Each structure stands twice: as structure tokens, then as C-alpha cells.
Amino acid sequence: MDKSLKSACIGEFIGTALLIFFGVGCVAAARVAGATFGLWEISIVWGLAVALAVYASAGLSGAHLNPAVTIALWKFACFDGKKVIPYIIAQILGAFFAAAIIFFLYKDLFVASELAENIVRGESIGFANVFSTYPNAHISVFQAFTVEIIITAVLMALILALTDDGNGVPKGALAPLLIGLLVAVIGAATGPLTGFAMNPARDFGPKMFAFLAGWGEIAFTGGRDIPYFLVPIFGPIIGALLGGFLYTRLIGKNLPCNCQ
Numbered sequence: 001m002d003k004s005l006k007s008a009c010i011g012e013f014i015g016t017a018l019l020i021f022f023g024v025g026c027v028a029a030a031r032v033a034g035a036t037f038g039l040w041e042i043s044i045v046w047g048l049a050v051a052l053a054v055y056a057s058a059g060l061s062g063a064h065l066n067p068a069v070t071i072a073l074w075k076f077a078c079f080d081g082k083k084v085i086p087y088i089i090a091q092i093l094g095a096f097f098a099a100a101i102i103f104f105l106y107k108d109l110f111v112a113s114e115l116a117e118n119i120v121r122g123e124s125i126g127f128a129n130v131f132s133t134y135p136n137a138h139i140s141v142f143q144a145f146t147v148e149i150i151i152t153a154v155l156m157a158l159i160l161a162l163t164d165d166g167n168g169v170p171k172g173a174l175a176p177l178l179i180g181l182l183v184a185v186i187g188a189a190t191g192p193l194t195g196f197a198m199n200p201a202r203d204f205g206p207k208m209f210a211f212l213a214g215w216g217e218i219a220f221t222g223g224r225d226i227p228y229f230l231v232p233i234f235g236p237i238i239g240a241l242l243g244g245f246l247y248t249r250l251i252g253k254n255l256p257c258n259c260q
Helices: 003-032 038-060 067-076 083-116 124-132 141-161 173-196 200-215 227-255
Strands: none
Touching: 003 038, 003 124, 003 200, 038 173, 038 200, 067 083, 067 141, 067 200, 067 227, 083 124, 083 200, 124 200, 141 173, 141 227, 200 227
16 A cells, blocks of 8 residues: 555545544443434534544545545546545544444443343344434335435535536635534434435444444344445435536536536
């Protein structure tokens, strides 16, 4: 691995770890520490987490922080294909590491909450949903898959819109905040359906940690017959590719600077 790619992977690790540290930390505070956070507050924290993580890592790696974004940028924005797998590995490891830190900080509160609610870790999802996303009990796996495709398509299309030099929108220091606001409003609008994963690393890394921390197989299945962990992996990837395609075809190529 050359020095520049190594630095970029460090940036992706740090950025994704910060994203999960703030986001999962907020959910842990609400679930096991009694913090009175509602949907909007949690969505705002996730959005600010994205913005801060981008500020921290953009200079090193471009701050993808999301395998779905990395894959879409490779497909539609000339991102070097040789960097895709290293970026994704760094993102998953960063998410896993941050989930472990949050668990360490809140460990005693997890135990106390499980005792108070007579929850046996691993027999139900319980507090595993602090770390990663699971669907609303009233929607099917297919519906959850569709939700993740749609919201990630919206996310990716608007990321491209906010970072396209030809689109005439503010760039530079304001872009990360706008992307964070985008994540927050998506979360507020659709969070109760699937937990708005939109990011395979954000979901799979913490799920791996929850599996090792005692939740076992249910961390991956979510108590469903179909292993639910596949939904927040493939749904966002398909959605990001769809969003990238729609942006480039419907907006990008029709911008004045791109018209032939």
C-alpha cells in the first residue's frame, strides 16, 4: 500500500469512527442512560456527526465514510477503483472500533438496563439496536430493503448536487454542514421505518461488534427468517448507484457548463 493510500485509509477509519462514536453514543444515551432524545434530536446528532467527521477527514481521504458512497463515486465520479476495497475495509474497521468504545463507556448501563427489563442478551434484539439498525416490526424485509434503496438514492443524488462544481451551490466549508443537514432530515422523515442506515459500514461494523459482545446471531438476523444484515448492505449500495445515475442523467449532464 503506497503512502497516499495509507493516509487516505487512516482518514476513512478516523472519519467513520467519529461518525459512529457520536451517532451510536447518542442512541446509547437515549436507550440505556435515560436521556430524553426524540427522533429529531437523534437525527440532528447523526447529521452533525456526519458533518464533523467530514471536516476531520476530508483532507486525507475525501471523507466518503460510506461504502455505498465510495462505490457510487467510483462509478460516476472517476474515483480510483484500486482504492475502493481499502476504503471500505477502513470504514468498516472504524465503525467497529467506535462501537466498541461506546460499549466500553456504557457497559455498566447496558447491564443495568438489561436487568431492569429482564432482558437476556442474545435472546432478543434488546439493546443491540443501540449499535446498528433494524426494521420497524410492522414492515417486511422487502419494504425495509426498498426504504434503504430510496433514502440512499436521495442521499447520493444530493451529495453529488452539493459537491458538483457546476451546480452553482455553496462549496467549501459549508458543504459538510449541508450534507449533515441532509442526513438529519432523511432521518427525521424515515427513521422510524429502518433506522436510516444508508451506510453498509455504519451498520455492519457495529453489528459485528454486537455479535462478539454477546448478542450473537440475532445481531445479524434481527430476529427475521432472512438475515437482516444483508438489507443495510445491499440496499444502500443499490440506492447510491441509483442516486448517482439519476443525478448524472437528469441534472449533471443538463447543467449549463456541461451542455454541448
